[in-house]
Amino acid sequence: MIEGEFLRVHPSTVLIALVEQIRRMLGVIIILVISTFTAREGDPNEILFGALGFIAVIFAAVQYFSFGYRVVGDHLETRSGILGRHVRIVPLARIQNVNITRTWVHRILGLVELQIETASGAGAEVKIGALQEPDAHRLKEQLTGISAPSEVFAAPVQAVHYRASVRDLIFAGMTENRAFVIVASAFGLIAFTPGGDDAIIDALVDWVKGHGYDAMPWWVYALGLLAFFLLGWILSIIFTLVQFWGFELSEHDGKLRRQYGLINTFENVVPRGRIQIVRSTQSFVQSWFGYSKLHAETAGSFVLNEQGGKTLLAPLVLGKDQADLKQLALSGRDIRHLDWRAIPRRAFWVHWRWSALVGLAIGAGVGYRWEWLWGAGVAAVYLLLSAWGQAMAVRRSAFAVNDELVAGRKGWLLHQVEYLPLARIQAVNIDTSPFQRRLRLATVTLISAAVSPSGRTVVLQDMEAAEAEELADRVFRLSQEQARDEKSEV
Structure with missing residues (x-):
């Protein structure tokens, strides 16, 4: 690399930036599409957000064209900005890690992203968004070869200590049900869709009346709850498989190396x-x-x-x-x-007293709303379950x-x-x-x-x-x- 010459990233950076901006605006795009096909007028604010998002896409594309990087002596230097110029200097001796990541767009285009980390915080200090893989590895070797703490990248793998099997990943997804996240996202989308909540309520009311029911039968609630957890269970398995596919933990000269990912791949x-x-x-x-x-x-x-x-x-x-x-x-x-x-077992009382107050408050609310016997029963069940749970927590x-x-x-x-x-x-x-x-x-x-x-x-x-x-x-x-x-x- 010639000192004094800033190198540009790959021209496909513009396409990657466009895809990233579309991903960030996906919620607004979905709302606008639904508004169009349901023949409802969209909220003017949503149109405004869409226009602002389009401007942000153009701005991001131009900004990426202004980005350059170079290695000068014992430091990495980057340049960015359109109206205001920003120059960042990172001493090579301070580089703690260099990650290579590939989103699905990078993989299609045959590119990678370098993320350069120091000990300054929880995030990459410098991101070089789109490089051809040979160029990325050469830059990585140049950065880590000069920095003594990072020579590990040039070392061969000594041992693979852990490799996640497909069975392990499926079981991990099965035991981390994401149903509540999915439902929260769905309700968020419905809430921001013009007339979306009214349409769903009208459809449910029409279905109940069409089947001769005065009110929603209990088995419909039961089937809905079952479908809710089943969908979350299946999607949790899929998300886990995609995210951690091929997870491997190996050792390089006393340092740990991880790599994983099916669509977006990651190694560090x-x-x-x-x-x-x-x-x-x-x-x-x-x-x-x-x-x-x-x-x-x-x-x-x-x-x-x-x-x-x-x-x-x-x-x-x-x-x-x-x-x-x-x-x-x-x-x-x-x-x-x-x-x-x-x-000590007496630690039980430190935390259970709060659970007891909550249980009594719930029981009082139920008793006030319905019958005092119901309230007493609910409070008793809650107190017993919370006491048992707290006793188990202290025991462990x-x-x-x-x-x-x-x-x-x-x-x-x-x-x-x-x-x-x-x-x-x-x-x-x-x-x-x-x-x-x-x-x-x-x-x-x-x-x-x-x-x-x-x-x-x-x-x-x-x-x-x-x-x-x-x-x-x-x-x-x-x-x-x-x-x-x-x-x-x-």
Whole structure:
């Protein structure tokens, strides 16, 4: 690459930008189409949104033509903008990861997108939208070859540690029903379609009257509910297969490499030194079959289109294989010989008291609306079920500490196990509510450098107060020692 010369991306970038803008405006397009075919006048605001979207498409196409990139000495430089010129400089030594992604449009055109990540946040620092694959790999090698932390990309695969089978993906989709998301989207579309809700209500009323019913029969509600969950179940399986098709977790010179996707393909490397927390989650149904999902909370991004700062390590893995993958992500730290310690049973009262208040309020509302016996019955059932659920949650909650990491587990309907290496701990908090103080309990919060605000902590709830203070002191002391040891090794 010649220094001083900005290179352009592939001309097909314009087409990719058009498709992306159409995807973003798909809801407005569907509403306008429905309005046209139902002979109803569209909302003027929708026409305005469509016109604004068209202008945005043209603007995006021109903006892509203005984009250029080059490598100058020890940094990557990009240029963009039409009226205002924006130049971004990224030192090669700060590049943590270079992802290669392909949407279905990229695949048709034989192109790829490079997403260049640093440790500055949960997202790509630079996106180079459309390159021919050989050019993308050459640029990737140039960027990562100069940057010492990223030499992993030139290394051969050493071992494949996990490969998701079709059976695993189908089961993952089966146990993550997305029916509520689908129905919410459908209602949103109906609400924004002129006259859409009235048309559906009129059709239902006509159907009921046409079959001689005064009101909707119960079996229609039952069939509708069954169809609702069945549709969500089928679509959940399809979405999971498309998203995670061919999921593979392998190792490159001590760093983890992931690749997956049927329509939109994705591959990247997750440096194990950036992993802050390893977390496995298990739904109630998955626990019956011994399956769980494995995530890692990372510093920097390494997430692309994933949620928050969570990097998926395995969409579904059997219990007998979980320990190996967890230890792989934790750089060999021992999780097989942890001394798990349960929290006190009196922690039950800390959380169940709120459920009791909710149950009493529901019972009072039912009794006021109908009969007091109905209200008492509803309240009693709710209180019993919530008490049983809270007792199960307390029973499954525990924590463990050794000289390398701290671990916690919690939850019943959604069981979760978390592992935080001591060297990754940034701060330790001890919190007590007034009710916890009466019960001599405390909560310890261990904070890491993970990007995700909701996933950067490991929370050990409702420990013995004296034990919490002792644990916090021990963990913080060991974490400082390990952090110093890691720095001295580097």
